[in-house]
Amino acid sequence: MGSELEEKKLKKSEETRIRILEAALSVFCARGFEKATMREIATEAGVAVGAAYYYFDSKDALVMAFYERSHREMQVEIGAELDHAKTLEARLRVILSKKFAYFEPNRSLLSALTAHTDPQHPLSPFSQETAIIRDEDVATFERAAHESGVKLPPSLSPYLGRLLWMYQMGLILFWVYDRSPEQKKTMALYEKTLKMLLVALKIAGVPLFRPLHKLAGELLAIVYED
Amino acid sequence: MGSELEEKKLKKSEETRIRILEAALSVFCARGFEKATMREIATEAGVAVGAAYYYFDSKDALVMAFYERSHREMQVEIGAELDHAKTLEARLRVILSKKFAYFEPNRSLLSALTAHTDPQHPLSPFSQETAIIRDEDVATFERAAHESGVKLPPSLSPYLGRLLWMYQMGLILFWVYDRSPEQKKTMALYEKTLKMLLVALKIAGVPLFRPLHKLAGELLAIVYED
DNA sequence: TGGTTTGTTTGAACCTGTTCAACAGGTTGT
DNA sequence: ACAACCTGTTGAACAGGTTCAAACAAACCA
Secondary structure (H helix, E strand, C coil): CHHHHHHHHHHHHHHHHHHHHHHHHHHHHHHCCCCCCHHHHHHHHCCCHHHHHHHCCCHHHHHHHHHHHHHHHHHHHHHHHHCCCCCHHHHHHHHHHHHHHHHHHHHHHHHHHHCECCCCCCCCCCCCCCHHHHHHHHHHHHHHHHHCCCCCCCCCHHHHHHHHHHHHHHHHHHHHCCCCHHHHHHHHHHHHHHHHHHHHHHHCCCHHHHHHHHHHHHHHHHHHCC | CHHHHHHHHHHHHHHHHHHHHHHHHHHHHHHCCCCCCHHHHHHHHCCCHHHHHHHCCCHHHHHHHHHHHHHHHHHHHHHHHHCCCCCHHHHHHHHHHHHHHHHHHHHHHHHHHHCECCCCCCCCCCCCCCHHHHHHHHHHHHHHHHHCCCCCCCCCHHHHHHHHHHHHHHHHHHHHCCCCHHHHHHHHHHHHHHHHHHHHHHHCCCHHHHHHHHHHHHHHHHHHCC
């Protein structure tokens, strides 16, 4: 009957889509994003160039697909591991370790994702196109902080998730371009800044710092307004 | 004799170089960097495409030439105005106002310069290619701070110029992509952060903050090491 | 003067991301 | 069975950045 065949066909189509994506990743890793050509990717996947464009809007879209898949897979793993972590420090380490570990073999590919500051550029971490992933990531940070009992004054509380996301983004950016052996510099920065962050969050609740809260809140309101 | 004619010739060659650069800027401003084509730039300059590549290595190199010229011109103007400014606040305002004013008509072109985070990319603010400009800028900030009598503990003092440059870079980046009317958001951020920066620098000298100095110094050492 | 070197200019050709008209094969409706 | 249709698939064609062999011109040398 139709449905069975249709299912087969959908399967087959999804299969070539994946084959093209795999081919792309393999060529990206071998040559780097810039040097990789759509023709080579298509050949590697055993299809014509046009087929690649039938499944993916652009070369960038291939990276985007990789990013989406990575995100989805990591979300699952992080979600599972977060349940075993109690303190905020442990939770943040779960998230960050997972990301570093996951992207380790593809650092050069990741650089295609962090290379653009322009929020108009599809691959920018600040773009419309990456908004869904970003929001989910922010929510993960927010939940991790919330569930480990972090309390911030109301003027700062709404920004907590985004601040943690920003911190993570900065670290990853530094990591991607870190040329020290085994990215030792990033790891040193990671340890130091994580400690500082935790201390900062701890003392941020103290009423003594109210004037600072107000200032910080105003700044964040400007940056994140609308 | 030779020398006179040679001078004429050098003049003529320099003239076409400038004509190509002017044409490029005009087309960039009319169409934006991406939409501008080398063929149109060449036509506008009244030369063949090849000529543009004889004088400039690439399309990027045209932006780079613009950046170099802007920097040179601003350095002169800033240098003159800095003598009339006493306080650090006044000096920083001189530098930042000049940059905003100068780049105002070319915001879209500037975005080609701030669009890349990759230090390997020629146009990145962190690249080898922009190092000379960057170092001169850092030196300007350093001098401005030094001459207005800012004192920092020895663990932080070597980074003062680079920190101020970083602050400026962040502001400019925010400005380039600020879509609020007349970039009001950037201006609000500018006022607030400048005040905070000045306060921070003032209290950074207080011995009470020694443990913070040590931490900050260690962080900066990691980031700027090598 | 005529040949040689050096600096400048040209435009065709190349490479790569992207588009698109054409086609193949299967499904559906009649 | 036939037409209409939907889904994939193809490769030629196009656009724009870049290269390069060849031509040209001016300066220099003999």
